[in-house]
Amino acid sequence: MDKNITTKNAFVTIVGRANAGKSSLLNALVGEKIAAVSSKPQTTRTKITGVLTKEATQYVFIDTPGMHKAVNKLSEHMLKAVSESVADVDVIMLVCDCTKKVSQPEMNLVASFRKNDNVILVLNKTDLLSDKDELITKLAEYSSIYDFAEVIPVSVTQADGLDTVLRCIEKYAAEGPHFFPDDKFTDQPERVLMAEMIREKALNDLNDEVPHGIAVTIESVSERDAKDGSPIMDVTATIFCEKESHKGILIGKGGSMLRKIGSEARQELEEFFRIKVNLQCWVKVKEGWRNREGMIKNFGLD
Ligand SMILES: Nc1nc2c(ncn2[C@@H]2O[C@H](COP(=O)(O)OP(=O)(O)OP(=O)(O)O)[C@@H](O)[C@H]2O)c(=O)[nH]1
Numbered sequence: 001m002d003k004n005i006t007t008k009n010a011f012v013t014i015v016g017r018a019n020a021g022k023s024s025l026l027n028a029l030v031g032e033k034i035a036a037v038s039s040k041p042q043t044t045r046t047k048i049t050g051v052l053t054k055e056a057t058q059y060v061f062i063d064t065p066g067m068h069k070a071v072n073k074l075s076e077h078m079l080k081a082v083s084e085s086v087a088d089v090d091v092i093m094l095v096c097d098c099t100k101k102v103s104q105p106e107m108n109l110v111a112s113f114r115k116n117d118n119v120i121l122v123l124n125k126t127d128l129l130s131d132k133d134e135l136i137t138k139l140a141e142y143s144s145i146y147d148f149a150e151v152i153p154v155s156v157t158q159a160d161g162l163d164t165v166l167r168c169i170e171k172y173a174a175e176g177p178h179f180f181p182d183d184k185f186t187d188q189p190e191r192v193l194m195a196e197m198i199r200e201k202a203l204n205d206l207n208d209e210v211p212h213g214i215a216v217t218i219e220s221v222s223e224r225d226a227k228d229g230s231p232i233m234d235v236t237a238t239i240f241c242e243k244e245s246h247k248g249i250l251i252g253k254g255g256s257m258l259r260k261i262g263s264e265a266r267q268e269l270e271e272f273f274r275i276k277v278n279l280q281c282w283v284k285v286k287e288g289w290r291n292r293e294g295m296i297k298n299f300g301l302d
């Protein structure tokens with residue numbers, strides 16, 4: 001970066017109800033797959049920082065867990081992460097699913113905002129609307145619960161409207177140094193990224209109540225040369241679940257489910273880290289860990 005150019009930064013928090021597409025938006029804006037995405041609500045469990053540096057401006061996005069009704073200690077931690085994230089940022093982006101009605105968690109959320117000159121409403125999933133007039137109805141519904149500074153319709157999966165989002169945030173950027181190196185796109189440690197890739201595959205492959213009780217830890221990571229001299233990364237992971245019966249579902253018939261999750265995760269690890277990967281996954285039971293502070297802390301979710 002030319003020393004004579006004034007640098008700017010914008011801190012943006014991404015909030016909204018569960019499953020609205022917040023993490024998808026983060027990944028799309030940053031241009032890297034940092035946050036796990038799934039069709040199941042409550043995919044994101046902690047704050048995740050994504051960084052985009054475009055010329056003089058550095059955007060720092062904070063993805064947060066979706067708003068929902070707290071059902072256990074883990075939920076309480078997740079909701080606390082959201083309320084902390086809206087303090088002291090330049091922009092709050094409220095991401096909504098424009099096919100859904102305004103919900104109570106969203107109303108609680110907007111009621112917690114302290115000022116209203118920096119809250120942008122992002123109406124996501126416009127690709128699902130058959131009649132674009134529905135957008136106007138949605139806009140009216142949301143405008144009645146809050147005085148948004150801007151409203152931007154987008155479709156993250158169609159990459160539609162993302163430039164408008166960035167242009168809009170740019171207006172809120174303040175002069176100041178870049179807080180991250182210009183080539184860095186997240187503050188997530190590599191092991192956390194790895195664990196999240198595995199958890200995402202499990203979320204997508206499993207049904208019912210099993211996925212939400214899953215946590216993944218990375219036990220070891222090491223690099224060596226394969227027989228042909230090419231580098232290979234050995235990764236050992238443990239997938240925790242809450243019940244013995246869940247363990248059976250996770251492993252699947254003759255190990256089929258665990259193999260599927262492992263093979264999908266390995267492919268993503270290889271693409272992301274651009275190295276051949278040998279992934280070993282183990283399954284363990286930790287009864288009711290989502291209500292145990294010690295375990296929540298252990299998994300880095302406090
Ligand atoms: N059709 C459509 N689906 C989308 C769009 N954006 C996201 N999705 C889907 O919506 C689902 C939820 O996406 P996420 O990004 O995980 O949502 P989230 O808001 O981070 O969810 P939580 O972390 O659970 O709060 C996934 O299946 C996405 O593929 C969109 O623009 N159009």
Ligand SMILES: [Mg+2]
Pocket residue numbers: 022023024035036037043044063064065066
């Ligand atoms: Mg998410």
